[in-house]
Amino acid sequence: MLLAKLSKLSTLYDTCKKDKNESTFYDLLNVFCMTEQKLRYEYYFEMLDNNINDPEFFFSEMKNENIFFIDYQYKCEEETEITNILDSYCECGKKVSQHDSVIELYQLSSDFKEFISDRNKKALDYNGTSWRKNKLILEELRGVNNLVPFLGSGLSKPLGFPSWPELVEEYKEGCSESELLGIQFFLSKKKYLDCFDLIINDVENQNIKNVEHLKQKISWAFKSKKIDNDNNYKDVINLNLPLIITTNYDDNIDISGENRYSSVIFKDIEDIRSIENDNVIIHLHGSAKNTVKSSMIVTKQDYIELYEDDIYMRKLQSILGNKAILFIGYSLDDYYFMDELIKICEANKGFSEYYAFMINVSQADLQSYMPDYYNIIKIISIDISETVEFNCEVINIVRSYLKYINNNLYLMDI
Numbered sequence: 485m486l487l488a489k490l491s492k493l494s495t496l497y498d499t500c501k502k503d504k505n506e507s508t509f510y511d512l513l514n515v516f517c518m519t520e521q522k523l524r525y526e527y528y529f530e531m532l533d534n535n536i537n538d539p540e541f542f543f544s545e546m547k548n549e550n551i552f553f554i555d556y557q558y559k560c561e562e563e564t565e566i567t568n569i570l571d572s573y574c575e576c577g578k579k580v581s582q583h584d585s586v587i588e589l590y591q592l593s594s595d596f597k598e599f600i601s602d603r604n605k606k607a608l609d610y611n612g613t614s615w616r617k618n619k620l621i622l623e624e625l626r627g628v629n630n631l632v633p634f635l636g637s638g639l640s641k642p643l644g645f646p647s648w649p650e651l652v653e654e655y656k657e658g659c660s661e662s663e664l665l666g667i668q669f670f671l672s673k674k675k676y677l678d679c680f681d682l683i684i685n686d687v688e689n690q691n692i693k694n695v696e697h698l699k700q701k702i703s704w705a706f707k708s709k710k711i712d713n714d715n716n717y718k719d720v721i722n723l724n725l726p727l728i729i730t731t732n733y734d735d736n737i738d739i740s741g742e743n744r745y746s747s748v749i750f751k752d753i754e755d756i757r758s759i760e761n762d763n764v765i766i767h768l769h770g771s772a773k774n775t776v777k778s779s780m781i782v783t784k785q786d787y788i789e790l791y792e793d794d795i796y797m798r799k800l801q802s803i804l805g806n807k808a809i810l811f812i813g814y815s816l817d818d819y820y821f822m823d824e825l826i827k828i829c830e831a832n833k834g835f836s837e838y839y840a841f842m843i844n845v846s847q848a849d850l851q852s853y854m855p856d857y858y859n860i861i862k863i864i865s866i867d868i869s870e871t872v873e874f875n876c877e878v879i880n881i882v883r884s885y886l887k888y889i890n891n892n893l894y895l896m897d898i
């Protein structure tokens with residue numbers, strides 16, 4: 485019964501959606517649940533109007549499905565009275581409905597609230613082991629000031645961009661037999677930068693002969709794509725934080741941020757004050773845009789020029805000092821970057837706190853690949869079985885965790 489009503493309204497919501505609106509009817513109900521008060525029609529109208537066409541009609545449909553609990557507020561002899569039965573009698577002897585200025589106040593009724601809460605709990609995998617292990621860290625994150633999301637390639641993957649190993653596999657095609665052996669070795673060690681060095685320096689390789697060729701290829705691979713695949717960029721934007729840092733070359737976080745953020749390539753930041761009073765997305769490793777593709781940090785030499793440059797590193801330290809950093813979308817594949825970044829963090833000791841979402845990661849592997857990282861970062865480990873739904877499930881649980889951190893997930897009795 486309840487499910488049938490909701491699915492009917494959800495279908496209707498989707499047909500009324502305004503362009504570019506990515507929210508679902510359940511997202512909206514979640515927001516309604518979060519408002520503990522009973523509110524006037526105007527509030528609901530405005531919320532609906534932000535998301536769909538014909539909000540008035542949709543509201544009346546919601547009312548018809550009895551999803552609201554309604555109170556009637558009216559004035560009688562200068563006193564404000566409230567009742568939930570319009571047909572009842574007031575102390576003055578008249579019917580409630582016979583008073584002037586009867587105002588209806590709406591709140592989602594409790595069975596619908598319970599449904600949304602259960603749905604949210606399911607999305608968090610509330611009864612699973614991941615949640616039990618992660619809950620305390622997520623709660624800690626709720627209270628953190630100065631949170632800075634630090635975004636890695638995992639966030640761009642659902643949009644169809646290649647991973648490091650996929651790039652190496654593709655670019656090694658033109659290499660000589662002897663270099664292929666070396667590339668295979670480094671691939672198995674997740675040392676992708678060493679792979680790129682071998683690819684560029686292989687005299688037999690006519691496909692990619694130098695670093696400019698490599699960056700041209702990578703620029704093509706990460707050109708913005710107009711793909712509607714679900715992803716977590718909007719969820720990061722919805723955290724409403726002033727600073728976001730990404731090591732990704734693609735510009736999907738910028739597109740999701742629309743006009744709310746200005747984007748800058750880290751090396752182009754002239755002074756810290758220039759970014760302090762603005763909402764900023766910093767591309768730490770450059771951008772794949774054709775006009776600035778040389779900005780991409782791709783080879784070992786690029787990394788050295790960035791991470792071993794005193795001026796850049798002081799700048800990065802002052803940006804990160806006193807911040808709590810939340811890594812999202814990084815894996816063991818990003819081992820080299822993590823290693824470099826942790827050195828910077830170490831120099832910042834005591835000034836920052838570090839957290840990371842990691843998917844199906846082995847703590848033991850982490851500890852052996854990246855001991856420094858493992859020691860200072862609190863890992864929010866998400867374990868998901870490798871089914872066909874894998875990508876969707878990762879996106880959903882990351883979304884729920886981010887909403888939870890932001891106190892935007894309605895949960896009853898926890």
Ligand SMILES: [Zn+2]
Binds near residue numbers: 561575
């Ligand atoms: Zn009265």
